[in-house]
Amino acid sequence: MPTRRLSEFVQALRGAGLRISPDEASQAMDAAALVGYARRQRFHDALAVTLVKQQQDRPAFEETFARFFAAEDSGVDPSGDMEPAMPAPAADPASAQTPEEQQAEALLASTPEQLQQRMAQAAAEMDFTQMEVITQQGLYSRRLLMNMGMGAVDDRVLQLDQGNPSQQARAEQLRQWRARVREQAAGQVRRQFLLHGVGKGRALREQTLRAVPFRDLREFRDVQALVRKMARRLASLHQRRMKTSRRGMLDARRTMVASIRHDGVPAKLFWRRRPPRKTRVMVICDVSSSVSDAARFLLQFLYAMNDVLPRVRSFAFASRFDEITDDFSRYSPEVAVGQVLDRLSGSGTDYAEMFRAFQARCERELDAHTTVIILGDARNNYLPDGAETLQAIRRRVKQVWWLNPESRGRWNSGDAVMDRYLPHCRLARQCATLNDLERVVDSLLGALD
Amino acid sequence: MKTRIDSVEEITRSFAGQGYICSEQIALAIYLAAQLHKPVLVEGPPGVGKTELAKAAAAFLEAPLIRLQCYEGLDESRALYEWKYGKQLLYTQLLRDKLGGMLADTDSLEASMERLGDLGEAFYSDTFLEPRPLLHALRSDEPAVLLIDEIDKADQEFEAFLLELLSDFQISIPELGTVKAKHQPLVLLTSNDQRELSDALKRRCLHLYIPYPAAELEAQIVATRVPDLDARLREQLVAFIQHLREQDMKKLPAISETLDWARALVLLHADSLEHAQVADTLNLVLKTEQDVTLARELLPAWLRKLGKR
Numbered sequence: 001m002p003t004r005r006l007s008e009f010v011q012a013l014r015g016a017g018l019r020i021s022p023d024e025a026s027q028a029m030d031a032a033a034l035v036g037y038a039r040r041q042r043f044h045d046a047l048a049v050t051l052v053k054q055q056q057d058r059p060a061f062e063e064t065f066a067r068f069f070a071a072e073d074s075g076v077d078p079s080g081d082m083e084p085a086m087p088a089p090a091a092d093p094a095s096a097q098t099p100e101e102q103q104a105e106a107l108l109a110s111t112p113e114q115l116q117q118r119m120a121q122a123a124a125e126m127d128f129t130q131m132e133v134i135t136q137q138g139l140y141s142r143r144l145l146m147n148m149g150m151g152a153v154d155d156r157v158l159q160l161d162q163g164n165p166s167q168q169a170r171a172e173q174l175r176q177w178r179a180r181v182r183e184q185a186a187g188q189v190r191r192q193f194l195l196h197g198v199g200k201g202r203a204l205r206e207q208t209l210r211a212v213p214f215r216d217l218r219e220f221r222d223v224q225a226l227v228r229k230m231a232r233r234l235a236s237l238h239q240r241r242m243k244t245s246r247r248g249m250l251d252a253r254r255t256m257v258a259s260i261r262h263d264g265v266p267a268k269l270f271w272r273r274r275p276p277r278k279t280r281v282m283v284i285c286d287v288s289s290s291v292s293d294a295a296r297f298l299l300q301f302l303y304a305m306n307d308v309l310p311r312v313r314s315f316a317f318a319s320r321f322d323e324i325t326d327d328f329s330r331y332s333p334e335v336a337v338g339q340v341l342d343r344l345s346g347s348g349t350d351y352a353e354m355f356r357a358f359q360a361r362c363e364r365e366l367d368a369h370t371t372v373i374i375l376g377d378a379r380n381n382y383l384p385d386g387a388e389t390l391q392a393i394r395r396r397v398k399q400v401w402w403l404n405p406e407s408r409g410r411w412n413s414g415d416a417v418m419d420r421y422l423p424h425c426r427l428a429r430q431c432a433t434l435n436d437l438e439r440v441v442d443s444l445l446g447a448l449d
Numbered sequence: 450m451k452t453r454i455d456s457v458e459e460i461t462r463s464f465a466g467q468g469y470i471c472s473e474q475i476a477l478a479i480y481l482a483a484q485l486h487k488p489v490l491v492e493g494p495p496g497v498g499k500t501e502l503a504k505a506a507a508a509f510l511e512a513p514l515i516r517l518q519c520y521e522g523l524d525e526s527r528a529l530y531e532w533k534y535g536k537q538l539l540y541t542q543l544l545r546d547k548l549g550g551m552l553a554d555t556d557s558l559e560a561s562m563e564r565l566g567d568l569g570e571a572f573y574s575d576t577f578l579e580p581r582p583l584l585h586a587l588r589s590d591e592p593a594v595l596l597i598d599e600i601d602k603a604d605q606e607f608e609a610f611l612l613e614l615l616s617d618f619q620i621s622i623p624e625l626g627t628v629k630a631k632h633q634p635l636v637l638l639t640s641n642d643q644r645e646l647s648d649a650l651k652r653r654c655l656h657l658y659i660p661y662p663a664a665e666l667e668a669q670i671v672a673t674r675v676p677d678l679d680a681r682l683r684e685q686l687v688a689f690i691q692h693l694r695e696q697d698m699k700k701l702p703a704i705s706e707t708l709d710w711a712r713a714l715v716l717l718h719a720d721s722l723e724h725a726q727v728a729d730t731l732n733l734v735l736k737t738e739q740d741v742t743l744a745r746e747l748l749p750a751w752l753r754k755l756g757k758r
Contacts (some may be wrong), residue, residue, distance in 0.1 A: 021652050031481050035457075042457070045474045049481055053651040055492065055658050236645050263542070267534035 003029055009068050013051060013128060015203075016060040020051055040069075047286065068380060077284030101159075104152035108174070115181070122147035130190035143187040145182065153178060210434045214293040214405065217434070224334060227297065230438050231304035238308050238445040279369050279398075279448045280311045284358060288349045290316040292341055294405040294431060298375050299324075299332040299340075301437055308445060313362075319346035320359040330446040349379065351421075352386025359393055366396040375403045375431065378411065378418045387420040391418035394424045399447070403440060453511045454483055460509060469498070469505040470670045478657040479506050488615045488636035490600075490651060495657035496703025499639040502659075503596035506635065513589065515634075516596045517582040519603035525610060529620060531579040537572065573624055584628065593631035600650075602642040608650050615653045622695060662704060664691050670704060675711040685722045686711060690734070692751060693744060702734045710732050724752055 010025045028050040035046045036370035044065060052061045110118065122144055131140060146152075152176065160171035209217065209226055209411060217223055254270035283302060295316065302312050313325045327336040366372075372393065394400045402425040404411060404418065411418035422428055431440055454460065460476040479502075482489045491499045507514035517528055526532075533660040548568075555561045580588065586595040600608065614620050638654065640646060662670065670685045671678065678686075686707070694701050710733045719726055728745055735741045 019648070024652060027485065027487065027655075030485055034481065034484055035477070042473070042477060045477050046481060049474070049478050049655045049657060053490075053654075053656045058658075232645070237649075262534050262538050265534070265538065391482075 002142060008033060009047075009064070010051070012068055013061065013422070014066050016064045018051070018057050024051060024053075027302045065246055095380045100152050100155060103149055104156040107149055107153055108177075110432055118148055119144070119185065123188055123192070128189075131193050137186065137189050137193055140192070141182070141185045144185045144189060148181075148185075150178070150181065205229075210438075212434075213432050214434075217293065217297070224300070227300050228304050230434065231441075234438065234442055234445065235305045237442075248387055279371065279403060280365070281309060281315070281371050281373065281444070281448075282362065283312060283314045283373045283375065284354065285314065285316045286318065286349055286374075287316045287341055287345050289345065290379065291310075291375065291377050291405055294343055294403075296337045296341070296430070297374055297434065297437060298403065299328065299337060301441055303328050303336075305441070316340050316344050317349065317354045317357070318344050319348050320344050321354050321362070330393075348381055349376070349419075350383050351376070351378065351380050352384050352389065355386045355389035355393065363396070366393065368398050370397040371399050371401065371444070372397050373401045373403065373444070374425075375405070376419060377404055377406050377416060379400075379414065379416045382415050385417045385420045387424065390421055390424045399426040400424055401426065401440075401444070402428040404428065405432050406430070407432070450669065454480060456480075463509040464505045465673070467508055468673050469501055470673055471498075471502070471505075472662070475502065475657065475659065478655055479509075480744075482655055483510070483635055485655075486633050488638060488654045489657055490646070490654035491637060491639045491657045491659060492642055494661065494703060495641050496705040497659045497661060498704055499659060500596065500598060501637075503594060503598075503637045504701045507594040510592075510594060510635065512591065512635070513593045513620050514596060515582050515586045515589070515593050516598060518598045519600050519607070521602055522609055523603045523639075525607075527581060528607070529583045530622060531581065533577045533579050541572075554708065555683050556618065578625070583614060583620065584622075586634045586636075587614075587618070587628050587630045589634070590631065593634045595634040595636045597636065597638045599641060600638045601646060605647065608616075608647055612649055612653065615650070659661040661694055661701070661746060664688065667691070667704065667707060671707060671711050674708050675715060677715045678711050679720055682714065682719060682721055683711070686714070689722060689727075689751065692747075693734070696743065696747065698735070698740045698743065699737045700735070700740065706734045706736075722752065724748065727752075730741060754757060 006029055007025060010020055010028065014020055014028075028047055031046040031050045032043060035042050037043050039278060047065070047072055048061060049056075052058055105116075107115075125141070126144060128140065131137075157171050157174050157178070160167045160174065163171075206226060209223060249272050251272045253265050255268070258268050258270065259266040281302070284297065285291075285299060287295050299314060302309060302314070302407040313323065314328060316322060316324045324336070324340045324344075327339050329338070331339065390400070402421060406416075408430055410416065418428070427443075429436065431437055457473065457476050457480045460479055461471065461473065464471055469523065478489055478491075481487070491502060493499055503516075504514060548565075552561045555564060578584075582595070586593050591662055593661050597611070600611075615636060619627055621627045638650075661667075666689055667690070668683060671683050671687060672680075673719060675683075690702055690707050690710075710730060713730050713733055714726070717726060717730070727748060731741050731744055731748075
């Protein structure tokens with residue numbers, strides 16, 4: 001198997017979401033050269049050892065491997081499922097005069113195997129890696145046919161159509177043959193699309209998902225995976241920051257004691273470790289119908305970051321207010337979100353009532369290490385706003401953040417009273433897409449350190 | 450150290466000879482690591498034989514095994530080398546008179562400085578360097594197998610510090626300069642997945658994931674390690690362990706626990722999994738009270754099913 005085929009495989013893996021550096025790719029080639037291609041399982045294992053660096057990438061690798069090397073198993077040629085006994089109409093080289101006609105007849109005279117080879121060659125000369133969306137397939141298969149020299153055959157058909165009845169009959173035969181070759185070309189292109197285009201498409205799709213408003217996001221299937229991925233990235237980023245910021249001042253006592261051994265020379269310095277931070281995050285989510293989609297994603301995101309945000313307490317309210325931390329510690333976020341929405345959702349939010357309930361339940365636990373995050377649209381149904389309770393809460397905690405799923409322009413329209421709450425929030429942001437959410441959580445972690 | 454490895458099968462055979470039964474993937478990873486001179490990052494749940502793998506590899510390659518156990522707060526003075534300031538100071542004190550004598554016949558400050566300068570080398574020499582595992586591995590006279598155990602327990606900074614070693618088999622020491630490996634060691638890193646390792650580290654290593662063994666492999670392992678166990682009982686035992694692993698346990702039983710249990714059953718002269726005995730020895734396999742309770746509940750039904758077959 002040529003190196004080229006392997007690098008195409010690496011390309012396909014990248015498309016499937018694996019991160020593979022050039023160095024790793026070249027390791028894979030060394031490994032493949034070492035174990036040989038004869039034993040499929042071993043070849044597979046060698047690639048897995050060199051290319052898959054985390055267990056969660058494993059399924060993607062298996063799937064791509066199966067798809068990519070399936071063609072090799074079924075036949076000699078990777079170009080696939082061409083029926084070997086394709087009835088090519090009899091060539092008629094004698095009738096060809098111009099070079100184009102001779103080219104057409106030569107193509108017709110080739111055996112199915114030769115034709116297959118020719119298609120594979122033509123495909124090899126083309127760059128399929130640029131394919132992004134499914135509608136490009138027609139364009140690519142036309143290009144493939146042209147590269148094979150099928151243009152000459154098209155001309156020949158037109159030319160024969162003009163001739164006597166026997167020539168016209170032959171033109172009909174040629175048309176049927178051509179249709180079949182076209183089908184095969186389309187099949188070839190479809191396979192290439194599955195290898196390259198799907199991956200490209202995925203990257204494109206991820207970009208889209210990140211920018212789509214939460215309300216429409218529920219329609220998509222792989223959002224959960226994306227949320228987890230984003231959370232993991234943020235978590236590992238902040239884990240590092242947390243570690244480096246933890247070293248504190250010089251521990252003079254220990255340094256002096258140690259220096260006695262060295263005649264008073266402080267050869268080794270000791271540092272005080274800053275005690276682990278006691279930050280606590282309390283999230284209050286409006287789960288009434290207008291905001292529940294945003295709440296779902298915010299909670300999922302926060303709970304996916306358990307390693308860096310160990311002490312999250314969450315509350316939800318719509319018509320009722322209740323703590324939902326337990327739902328999340330017991331069930332997976334997907335299940336928990338559904339449960340909470342079932343239990344509490346409804347219409348008619350009363351923010352003043354919510355503030356009072358929160359204060360009554362948690363006042364004793366609010367301290368200077370606590371951050372309170374409120375997610376809601378501040379639509380209060382023309383009830384009293386209760387801003388003074390929010391102010392009282394704010395006085396006891398480190399900071400209050402407000403996330404609003406609506407755009408800033410609508411924060412005070414209708415029954416929304418963001419203006420009344422804004423003075424008590426250190427930060428207020430629009431939070432309508434995954435991108436917004438990522439930014440918010442990122443700055444949250446930064447503010448906690 | 451063995452320099453030529455003919456085939457993957459040779460590794461599998463040698464490992465089996467030592468009582469380490471492994472799947473082909475594991476042998477292949479060791480083969481590739483030795484041939485491509487790349488470190489291997491071994492991941493998997495605790496107790497599947499990651500550390501054992503390093504021991505088996507060392508025995509197979511006829512190389513010494515140098516082990517570095519990682520923990521939180523591990524720093525280079527524990528891993529690489531320590532500068533013995535105390536000894537250096539002591540030497541200076543003891544040699545004070547001698548130094549005075551040597552410098553006695555110089556007439557100017559410059560001349561004394563110059564003479565001291567000549568001696569300077571002696572004060573920054575290997576005498577005052579206490580080598581730790583990593584330096585041992587680099588300076589070893591024969592190629593060694595270096596096991597960096599539980600890298601996920603060490604801090605992120607330590608991980609970054611290892612990068613130079615893993616990619617170029619060299620390490621920079623401020624007092625001595627760059628130390629290059631005399632012979633490239635075979636490096637194995639193990640991780641229990643306590644935290645995500647950095648991409649930079651993963652990129653430099655081959656990656657091997659050791660899962661819990663399939664029933665067949667596990668039976669083979671038990672047969673090799675506990676040959677006294679009755680064949681029928683062995684099958685029952687392995688089947689039961691595999692069944693436990695499908696349950697929602699806090700800590701799943703690993704191979705080491707299977708082996709402990711097998712040994713206990715041999716001691717108790719058991720010839721089949723009877724309810725009373727199984728229930729009494731379950732705490733060898735399961736390490737939390739919750740799991741033991743759950744397993745006790747499952748047991749009767751499972752034994753009944755087994756009896757029917």
